[in-house]
Amino acid sequence: MPPAYARVVVTLGERADRSAGEARAAALSYILPAIGFGIPTPFVLWRFARTLELPMTPFGFRSHSGPFEALGRDRFIALGGVLTVSCLIDVLAGAWLWRGRRRGAIVGFGATPLTLLMAYGFAFPFLLVAIPIRLALTARAWSTLR
Numbered sequence: 001m002p003p004a005y006a007r008v009v010v011t012l013g014e015r016a017d018r019s020a021g022e023a024r025a026a027a028l029s030y031i032l033p034a035i036g037f038g039i040p041t042p043f044v045l046w047r048f049a050r051t052l053e054l055p056m057t058p059f060g061f062r063s064h065s066g067p068f069e070a071l072g073r074d075r076f077i078a079l080g081g082v083l084t085v086s087c088l089i090d091v092l093a094g095a096w097l098w099r100g101r102r103r104g105a106i107v108g109f110g111a112t113p114l115t116l117l118m119a120y121g122f123a124f125p126f127l128l129v130a131i132p133i134r135l136a137l138t139a140r141a142w143s144t145l146r
Helices: 004-038 040-051 067-071 073-098 102-121 125-144
Strands: none
Touching: 004 040, 004 073, 004 102, 004 125, 040 073, 067 073, 067 102, 073 102, 102 125
């Protein structure tokens, strides 16, 4: 059996690994959806501004087609800009969470209502599913953040 001090060091090391893993899982839950929805949005808006049509996805439905589409071209494009900014905020929150910073969780929690509104308005069901997951992962990592 190892001496008592060796057991304490292993326990603290295991705790540090677990806490870093929790923060990084929370970080990825912000970053991955933000990249997945944020990168295509300017291209979708550019096409919509030129043709007044939303592009088809490989899955057989129109990208970004949701309740916001009924608001008209100019409002739709403005809300698409808001979506892009929302995604940038989520990436920032995720980057801070990756580094174990509590401010990432605060920004992420604060940005969630806007992200929820954008996910509903552009009919992004995967983003709607990701929101409670990211909140749960962030809450779980909260005590390990500094």
